[in-house]
Amino acid sequence: MTQPLTIPYTGADWATVVPMFAVAVAALVVLLADLLLPRAARRGAALVLGIAGLALGGILAVPGYWTPHAAFSGGFVEGAFACVFQEIIVVAAIMSLLLATHLARDDQVPGAIALMLWSAAGAMLMAGAANLMTIFLGLELLSLALYCLCGLGRRPSSRESALKYLILSSTASAFMLFGMAFLFGATGSVTLAALLEPAASPMLFALGCGLFLIGLVFKLSLAPFHVWTPDVYEGAPLAVTAFMSVVTKAGALAVLARFAYAALPAAVSPAILLPVWIVAGISMIVGNAAALAQTDMKRLLAYSGIAQLGYIVAAFAGTTTFGLQFGIFYFGAYAFMNLGAFAVIGLLSREHDEGSHLAAFDGLGHRRPAAAAAMTLFLLALAGLPPTAGFTGKVLILASSVSAGFLWLAVLLIVGTAISAYVYLKIVRVMYARAGGAPSRPSSSPAALLPWVGICVSAVATVALGLHPIVLPGILPLVK
């Protein structure tokens, strides 16, 4: 009894995936321009075309906010949820591209930009993916491009980074695929909506969910599945690290949220998801505690990112609507403050090896007051101090954890934040300490102006979102 596997679709279905196509095609245009243009113009053209392609994708994705539509029989769901994640991905990718001028060799820049566009397209697909196949498709598109990107760094550890990422991430994908197979076996369908039906075999269903979630949590680099993150972040080029810290997470977070909120029967949902909340709680403590000892900014931000993702996932605990809205808000805020910090590191990248060693910040407050002030703002935001989006976001997450009955998560969040204050303000201290600091250097070349765009945008967004938080209505439902 074999049925041909056909999925009916219409023109409206294709319209939902146009933004991703725009980004993916822009990558081809970038490569084409690299072949046709004179050598001197290639890098600039690639940057401009890449940004234009992403911006186009972002604009095309906007109307989807108001037109919820389950395309391809529920394989891809357009709506507010997908749209918000896609916009975050687009903005984060653009800001990462602004840092992409310092790769190992100049002639690699266009190729790297094309890979980043494809990776972003994969993440955008994950933002709307609502069946197991599309999820995996988006994930692989995202990851395969990143394996190459990680190896483009100037440091010797770059290749180690790429290999480590390839092996560990593939393992996680394997877990996920295994889980998907079990889920298919238990329910006979690959759409998330179908998982809501009572499973033929509850045992198989639980096992599938567990394996699937392990894979996801690995991609989100929550503790104890985080060990790969610092090494990979450290070795990868700065732009790629910045990209991974937001875009990869956006894709995985969207899938996790959709799975947690929309794909689990109410009867088993709390039990299946409890381990995820526990993992989030562990991440807050482990991430921040491990960041204490770091002297490399990329490693430090890797560990801090582990903790920040812990906060965000903790917002989903209890799967309340509030929690979803606030988690997404905090994720948007995190994107800006994190990318702002990366942009400052990018600014310093001419002076030191990628500007990522803590020593690059010695006396920065006296050498380059504006950069130090911006960095201070981003660090305060990451530490959750006012008047930033980090503060408001934490209040909202605390409120949702408390009201969902997860007081222990709220307390862990507080403890983690207290530890993280030392992590972030240690950098502030290095920048402003009286004694520290190399003698004043002349400011670097005009190429260093590009990160300033990211810094300014992030700074404005970090303060503005703190004073006027955007809590999006109409996020639910996620599947139909």
Add this chain to the structure above:
Amino acid sequence: MIAAIVVVPIVAGLLCYLAPRRAEALVTSVAAAIAFASAAAVAVFRDAPDESVRWLVQPFTAAFHFGLGPGPGTWIALMLGLVAGCALAVTRVPRRRDFVAQMLVLLGAMMGVFLARDLLTFALFWDLQLVPVFLILVGWAPEGKSGSAWRYLVYNLSGGLALLLATAAYGMLVGTTDVLGSASAPAPAALQGAALWWVFAGLGFAFLIKTPVWPFHTWMPDTYADLPAPAAAVVSAVQSKGGLYGFIVIATVLLPGPMHAIAPLMFALGLIGLVYGACVALVLDDAKRVVAYSSLSHLGLILVAIFTFNPLALGGAIVYVVAHGLFSAGLFITLGEVELREETRFLSRLGGLGERNPKLAGALTIMVLAALGLPGLAGFAGEILILTGVYQAGYPAIAALSLVPIVLAAAYMVRVLQATMHGPEIPDLPQREDMTVLELAAFAPLVVAVLLLGIAPGAVARSANAIAASPAVATLSLRAARR
């Protein structure tokens, strides 16, 4: 206009960084003028209606809500403007432009704490005020003293985060945090059982650390000793009052039940701090630390007063909060001047300064007399009201016990005065000029305020009336009297 009292100093502080470094004298004068103007604005707009801008709608409503009115916050804000103005006017530290910028941000943040009429806004400014103090400690603490910055931050941020959690929980339970507008509002019925205690624990923890109350005080002496004198003046005078202000204005009104229940514990902690602080202050050699521990002692007295819930004692507590702010700022500023002249602040190495610096000696004398509770000056007014109130509330033993440290205060305060100003001149110290007329003029508002408050504390004491008359507190003081 009320919001401007908060916003203008913060914005002005950030703008300072755009001023050229050479113009630091000008920047300092402008900053002092802004601080004095903020005090004037508090006085002028004390009857102005509240100002509110919506902040959050979901999951609970919150607003950037500022107000003055007849409550204690107005008097503390007034005191803050005066103290900050005096401190800024006499500021002479290296990299003065940056220092003044941080001081202005600190001024605005602390104004926000006392003017906020929304619990979440209060929490925002409560955490915000940590940042400039941390940056000042990082940038201007003596060489090799980075520990104090961390100790300050770890303690106060723990408190701040507990406050934040409690605020979020309060908002979720009650539906709004915009609740500090009137003292007469009844305690919300939604807060009951364990939740009530969790919320109170968060608030109380933050207030205890900030005050600080023994045994949470260990951040304080280091912080005050390592901060430059103007910053130490402002932090000790005003920032640490946030805790007591929180107990009086927020916890007493919103959470009367737990406040009443923990009163015995607070009596114990307050009395320990009262005695312990006084004893330590008697023997220390570092003049700034003597003042720091004397603060611990004085603040213990205020804490005891608050938890009697007696109207007279509450009024006295507020008078003493303002009075302590005035004279502790005066002490830190004058001792800073001493240190500036002699390059040391250790009592055993100082002496005979009054010979060449009669004006400085006079200024220090007035502040010392106010601190030891000389009748006619601000300290006495607060002490007598508190002691009478505590006695009236039915705690004669506590009132009697509180007298001992007040007597000790005379001993350690006179010791500071004697060791610095009197005795023979010490020849190997650098002998510098006395205070200039301008500095003296900047200092004058503090002296006048100390005198005025000592003579006529009535208006300040009455600011507690609304709280003492609130339904929650009225039952408390009745219950306390019956006990």
